[in-house]
């Protein structure tokens with residue numbers, strides 16, 4: 591054990607030498623204790639610990655040859671009398687960039703394509719029906735720099751990244767969600783942070799643009815694109831109704847709600863975020879959204895530290911620096927019954943696969959009745975009042991609070 595830890599502690603981004611929190615716990619707790627900790631940490635699905643599923647030999651050999659984490663689980667639902675189970679197999683890919691950020695742009699993109707190919711093949715060989723990649727997967731997450739040269743990497747919705755993925759979609763009969771930096775040629779060559787939804791026949795079903803742009807830490811993304819103008823679309827695919835809540839949107843419960851009200855069964859949250867800023871939030875927000883909205887969530891974060899040629903500051907008093915910090919991976923799935931998978935590695939590329947019986951969404955709606963007990967008319971009224979310039983917060987002050995004691 592000591593040797594293993596020593597070796598792994600050399601890996602930047604490991605947790606005390608371990609790949610993930612679950613590895614740290616499972617390797618240090620007695621099995622019975624680990625089972626109890628795991629019950630509390632990951633919840634139970636249909637009253638049981640989440641089952642793992644066997645992945646194909648070819649996926650396993652791709653993961654060892656190309657050194658990516660590969661994990662697979664199964665969310666069950668209760669058997670129903672009038673409906674057949676609706677099981678779909680869903681995949682999430684997290685990855686680091688493939689070349690230094692100083693390499694020629696065309697080479698950087700090509701190298702990312704080459705790196706992703708075998709991971710997508712592993713998803714295809716495992717029978718994944720719907721696959722989602724990380725935010726702006728086709729480039730380094732250069733938005734910390736504020737340098738405009740990175741805009742060159744933006745592509746139209748039907749550009750080279752989409753074309754690259756369309757082939758896999760056709761080959762594996764797979765829906766692919768592809769978050770890119772988009773350039774909208776028809777609207778003045780403007781830039782957007784966009785997820786392209788590629789159907790299982792290789793067709794483009796539609797797109798969604800990131801609704802909330804961060805203005806925190808080094809996430810200087812408003813230098814590059816504006817808040818999205820596509821609302822909260824749900825895409826009805828061959829395998830279920832899906833939506834995409836891009837990265838920072840996960841901090842906004844109403845954003846999650848809107849996808850739910852439009853009928854999403856699976857919401858993807860492709861992200862790029864760093865340990866220092868958001869790691870305590872990561873296991874909480876998506877899981878809460880899955881519970882509150884009775885849908886599945888697939889959370890993806892990139893991995894690695896990306897170092898940029900020119901140092902930058904973000905007006906926060908910190909000394910100039912050349913990287914965002916460590917993107918901590920840890921991609922995972924959450925289910926509407928509050929169970930979730932362990933997370934992928936904190937520092938390695940990875941493919942997380944899960945079967946999910948979509949019947950669980952309605953079963954949880956029937957059980958908890960959140961849709962029926964919600965008071966949308968109260969919230970709508972509150973929001974309508976809040977938006978008015980003469981809004982005043984509804985605060986009832988204790989009349990004794992400001993009375994002078996005699």
Ligand SMILES: NC(=O)NCCC(=O)O
Pocket residue numbers: 725803804809836837838839861862863864867868
């Ligand atoms: N990409 C992005 O929106 N990151 C913001 C940081 C965070 O939300 O954790």
